[in-house]
Amino acid sequence: MKSILKIALGIIAALGGFLDIGDLVFNTQAGALYRYDLLWAVVLGTIGIAVYAEMCGRVAAVTGRPVFDTIRMRLGFGTGLAALIASTFVNLLTVAAELGGLAIVLELLFDAPFSMFVVAAAIVLVAVVAVLPFGGIERIFGYGGLMMLVVVVTIFHQSPDWGEVAQGFVPSLSGSTLYLYFVVGVFSAALMPYEVHFYSSGAIEEGWTESSLKENRLNAIVGYSLGGLLACALVIVSGYLFHPLGVEPNDLGTVALPAQGAFGETGLLLALGGIMFCVGGAAIDSSFSASYNVAQFLGWEWGRYRGPRKAPRFTFSWLIFLFLALLIVESGINPVEITEYAVVFSVVALPLTYLPILLIAGDRSFMGDHVNGRLANLLGWTYFGVIIVLAVAAVPLLLATNGGGG
Amino acid sequence: MRGEGTIFVAHRLLDEQILDCDGKRCGRVDDIELRGSPPRIAALLVGEALYPRRLPRRLRRLARRLAGPERWGASAMRVPWEEVDEVNAAIHLRGKAEDLGLGEGDDPENWMVRRLPWN
Numbered sequence: 001m002k003s004i005l006k007i008a009l010g011i012i013a014a015l016g017g018f019l020d021i022g023d024l025v026f027n028t029q030a031g032a033l034y035r036y037d038l039l040w041a042v043v044l045g046t047i048g049i050a051v052y053a054e055m056c057g058r059v060a061a062v063t064g065r066p067v068f069d070t071i072r073m074r075l076g077f078g079t080g081l082a083a084l085i086a087s088t089f090v091n092l093l094t095v096a097a098e099l100g101g102l103a104i105v106l107e108l109l110f111d112a113p114f115s116m117f118v119v120a121a122a123i124v125l126v127a128v129v130a131v132l133p134f135g136g137i138e139r140i141f142g143y144g145g146l147m148m149l150v151v152v153v154t155i156f157h158q159s160p161d162w163g164e165v166a167q168g169f170v171p172s173l174s175g176s177t178l179y180l181y182f183v184v185g186v187f188s189a190a191l192m193p194y195e196v197h198f199y200s201s202g203a204i205e206e207g208w209t210e211s212s213l214k215e216n217r218l219n220a221i222v223g224y225s226l227g228g229l230l231a232c233a234l235v236i237v238s239g240y241l242f243h244p245l246g247v248e249p250n251d252l253g254t255v256a257l258p259a260q261g262a263f264g265e266t267g268l269l270l271a272l273g274g275i276m277f278c279v280g281g282a283a284i285d286s287s288f289s290a291s292y293n294v295a296q297f298l299g300w301e302w303g304r305y306r307g308p309r310k311a312p313r314f315t316f317s318w319l320i321f322l323f324l325a326l327l328i329v330e331s332g333i334n335p336v337e338i339t340e341y342a343v344v345f346s347v348v349a350l351p352l353t354y355l356p357i358l359l360i361a362g363d364r365s366f367m368g369d370h371v372n373g374r375l376a377n378l379l380g381w382t383y384f385g386v387i388i389v390l391a392v393a394a395v396p397l398l399l400a401t402n403g404g405g406g
Numbered sequence: 407m408r409g410e411g412t413i414f415v416a417h418r419l420l421d422e423q424i425l426d427c428d429g430k431r432c433g434r435v436d437d438i439e440l441r442g443s444p445p446r447i448a449a450l451l452v453g454e455a456l457y458p459r460r461l462p463r464r465l466r467r468l469a470r471r472l473a474g475p476e477r478w479g480a481s482a483m484r485v486p487w488e489e490v491d492e493v494n495a496a497i498h499l500r501g502k503a504e505d506l507g508l509g510e511g512d513d514p515e516n517w518m519v520r521r522l523p524w525n
Binding site for chain 2: 063064065069072073076077078080081296298299300301302308309310311312313315316366
């Protein structure tokens with residue numbers, strides 16, 4: 001019983017890193033514009049991150065290597081460096097988007113000027129990381145993010161036409177350029193690489209060994225199913241409420257409105273609280289991820305578990321990333337716009353960090369008996385194909401649709 | 407046999423993480439020094455000064471300008487092969503990082519590290 005509880009808590013903690021500002025923005029917009037039509041892309045992206053995360057977690061548990069530990073070995077220094085630069089650029093945009101999102105939510109909750117809350121949000125994040133150990137950070141944001149379940153309950157309150165909802169799970173690529181742009185957006189919002197880089201480094205932070213493989217598989221299957229459910233719920237409630245009205249949600253507060261429509265102020269507060277923890281946790285995950293990647297590529301000491309004294313360069317670069325993100329947000333660019341760029345560019349950078357993991361996970365000399373089985377190989381390579389196609393299509397679609405503006 | 411050895415060197419040693427006897431991460435293998443005939447591994451080379459030569463030829467000159475030793479005073483450290491204790495998922499050294507001049511950037515005695523607010 002105790003071990004079941006422990007696993008359940010672990011899954012919730014892992015879930016904390018799944019839903020972030022990318023899903024909130026893209027899925028809500030997707031629902032408003034295309035009702036339930038893009039649900040299949042959410043599912044496709046969710047299975048993708050489950051496959052990628054399971055492999056990364058397994059590689060980390062068996063060989064002790066997080067993602068950027070494998071990059072130089074499998075891609076060489078030059079290409080590896082390109083992967084690092086691309087990932088760092090995307091990570092920085094993501095931290096800025098999450099930090100800006102956090103400030104928007106605080107602004108809505110407490111009604112004070114936005115720019116002040118950006119600084120406050122950054123200070124709170126530094127304080128949380130300074131005080132809490134790694135596991136504590138994961139748990140706080142994971143449990144807090146569960147408030148988002150109010151969105152799932154909202155579906156039942158709305159009671160949409162289930163036949164129509166079910167039809168949304170059937171893949172369809174026929175539609176306008178804007179529709180295709182949203183396919184890419186919704187898919188890559190589910191499969192943000194920083195989440196997986198963070199997850200695999202987190203496995204090292206928590207001292208995973210081969211005995212943690214069961215936990216890893218459960219996280220991938222149960223944790224991401226739950227995450228996928230939440231991500232689908234965002235599309236459904238938005239599709240139900242906003243699509244008939246022709247509303248195009250352009251700010252983060254809109255995400256909380258369906259819950260308010262269903263449950264009044266309690267619904268609104270729960271949704272805003274959930275968004276706050278999801279986005280705050282994602283700000284920490286993405287900034288850690290940026291710092292993990294640099295430290296691992298260059299061979300520095302790294303990790304929250306080492307502490308700032310033993311890993312000074314890692315800690316310092318984390319602060320620098322947070323500070324740079326703060327500057328980006330304070331420059332006045334709309335966080336929702338930053339989010340769209342972060343999500344779209346992340347799928348462009350994804351193949352470079354996905355391939356080395358796929359190669360190592362399939363290499364018996366590294367993995368022994370835990371090498372990719374038939375299913376993992378099939379899924380792994382299929383998704384590699386999907387990612388390549390989307391990576392090639394992403395930027396042209398971004399330009400053709402004027403950044404999703406139509 | 408010689409072919410296999412070369413593959414081993416490039417495949418399992420180059421770019422690998424180095425840990426000292428206390429498990430401290432202290433750099434990656436940026437190059438390998440070979441000596442003799444048939445060639446044997448004489449030492450592992452570690453340091454930012456080696457980065458430029460790891461890049462594609464066209465980028466090398468630019469990289470030397472930006473990060474080369476002339477500009478930054480970065481130097482490469484030489485870890486004699488005898489110092490290597492074990493090679494598995496990482497390269498484990500027999501001695502401490504400080505004694506081999508590795509991991510200087512994370513060393514609490516380093517002048518830059520000393521100035522960080524938490525030190």
